[in-house]
Amino acid sequence: MDVSVFQAIMIGIACWLGSIENPQPLGLALSDMLARPIVGGAIIGLILGDLGTGVAIGAAIQAMYLGNVVAGGVAAADMSFVSYPSIALAMIAGADTTVAVTLATTIGVLGAALFTAYETFMSVFNAMADRQLAKGNIEGMRRVYIFGPMLTSFTMRFGITLVTVLLGATFAQNFLNSIPEIILHIMSVLGGVLPAVGIAILLSNTVKDKKMFAFFLLGIIMISSKMNMVTVAVVAGCLAVIFYMLSNNNGNTSSNSNSSDTFDDMNDEEAVL
Structure with a gap:
């Protein structure tokens, strides 16, 4: 050139x-x-x-x-x-x-x-x-x-x-x-x-949470499989939404479990009284 x-x-x-x-x-x-x-x-x-x-x-x-x-x-x-x-x-x-x-x-x-x-x-x-x-x-x-x-x-x-x-x-x-x-x-x-x-x-x-490396490895596999970049981006967006929903549900489950334990304790106290 x-x-x-x-x-x-x-x-x-x-x-x-x-x-x-x-x-x-x-x-x-x-x-x-x-x-x-x-x-x-x-x-x-x-x-x-x-x-x-x-x-x-x-x-x-x-x-x-x-x-x-x-x-x-x-x-x-x-x-x-x-x-x-x-x-x-x-x-x-x-x-x-x-x-x-x-x-x-x-x-x-x-x-x-x-x-x-x-x-x-x-x-x-x-x-x-x-x-x-x-x-x-x-x-x-x-x-x-x-x-x-x-x-x-x-x-x-x-x-x-x-x-x-x-x-x-x-x-x-x-x-x-x-x-x-x-x-x-x-x-x-x-x-x-x-x-x-x-x-x-x-x-x-x-990346502070080592479990997040799973998403990185999944991205490498998708790119190595000759997947289109747009497809990879869409799949990544879907995984992000699913991860957020599961994290939110875990929080709700934990909250509900704590509320249930508190309610049972209240019932036990009433039975003693």
Whole structure:
């Protein structure tokens, strides 16, 4: 797949807009949405003219990062680099989703290290702002805090993504062709396992009652049986209603049982009297 300079520029801008440190008007909400791999895959698919492949790769990568959390300001991967350069390279090279997932993992970890270096470099602007403040130049201090990090972030994310995508037209394909078959097989196996790890992390954090895993396993069986997604959704809705009704009936039964016990106790007291 050939990529024009304009397409590479658009992907680079999207990568920058999806960065967590980008001070855009809508703030972190927009950045978080744009950084999601499924959103990034759709955007790259539109830019490169293959929406279906972009969404498919983005969805596969998104499954791996469903349980991704930022603990103490430290992330396991930089989601902006996961969502844009990696998906773009995978589409340019014609890689399948399993290889794309492993590629995204590698680039995401490298991006996290790069972001740590970026945060360290930001101390330079703190010193510059302190000098402006010592001079009583409040506006100068504000300009340093606003434009210094923003221009650095743009140069880092836009520049790296632009160069990567422009080189990707030939570099990515040659790189994949040079990888031994056994390595590609290992990458494919890992690419199939990693999404399951992401889903497992999400379930462990959200499902507190272990009995609820029965519904999850039932969903996997239904999907594995090639059932239509609409059918699965309807069955899931029916099961949810049935579960609610049974839970409500159990509560009523317990309440009725308690009322019956109280009534029997009252009768026993009256008989004694």
